[in-house]
Amino acid sequence: MIEALALSKRHGSRLAVDDLSFTAPDGAVTGLLGPAGAGKTTALRLAVGLDRGAGTVLVDGLPFAAHRRPSQAVGVALDARALHPGRTAVGHLRALAAGAGVPRRRVAEVLERVGLVGAERQRPAAMRRGAAVRLAVAGALLGRPRTLLLDDLTTHLDDDARAWLRQLVREHAEAGGCVLLAAGRAADVVDCADRLVVLRRGRLAASGPVADLLAHAGSAVLVRASDPGRLAGAVLRWGGSVDPLPDGALVVTGLDMAAVGEVARAEGVALHELTARLADLDSSLQSLELPETALVSGAPQPSGVGA
DSSP: EEEEEEEEEEEETTEEEEEEEEEEEEHHHHHHOOOSSSSSSHHHHHHTTTSSSSSEEEETTGGGGGGSSHHHHEEEESSOOOOOTTHHHHHHHHHHHHTTTTTHHHHHHHHTTTTOOOOTTGGGGGGHHHHHHHHHHHHTTOOOSEEEEESSSTOOHHHHHHHHHHHHHHHHHTTTTTEEEEEEEGGGGGTOOSSEEEEEEEEEEEEEEEEHHHEEETOEEEEHHHHHHHHHHHHHHHTTTOOOOOSSEEESSSSSSSHHHHHHHHOOOEEEEEEEEEHHHEEEEEOOOOOOOOSSSSSSOOOOOOO
């Protein structure tokens, strides 16, 4: 697991990370969430010794540099475009493998794992964003690490690439591994993360299981119905709140999607759309001030991590 203890870091006069502590357990995907400038990248760079500051980050009880083979303990992808422009995909991975003491045959395995077979000879300048992300993840997986640190890789991905990345991190966590996935938007992590660590201006705003934080944040539900007026009245009777939109849709707060569906069924109102308003969730999460939820003992032990 990852334990960040009292991290602080200044960039000139700006305090980028301010007395930040959080945990990310094994067997789970933890989303490190916050807008640009919240301190996500600085926290990850502190974790692997790329920045120096106050505090400590322990990975499985040891600082990153204290591991006998750090790159085999922690797989890191902080910038999907941080690739040598003159190297091919396979050349990039072979250079990483040589530096990490990883057998060269592992390169072919991770290329297959991330779906880049056939693109081995491509150079970074010719790669689309999705392929560059896959190559960055391949580099992180080279040493079969138990822990993955991934920084904002979901930005500007198409739906297929985003779904692939979410499946990969879920599989890694379900095999007992630890994943810390930084993102700027809640929509990029809530459907694959087990826990969230929410940052605001370098400090911890909230942390805990995704379901708990979403419940406290009061995420909204967008509804389009055959009879919006009738549905709105029923939602109010069930204890929810309704904000009508100019196009006839309703934004419901105070009830989750399942409850809204039950209200519509009970009223005999046909639903044309029922979706979470995740775009509104970011500002709601940023306003939270919740204590860290205690970790459950007996977290799953790794088996098959880094396949």
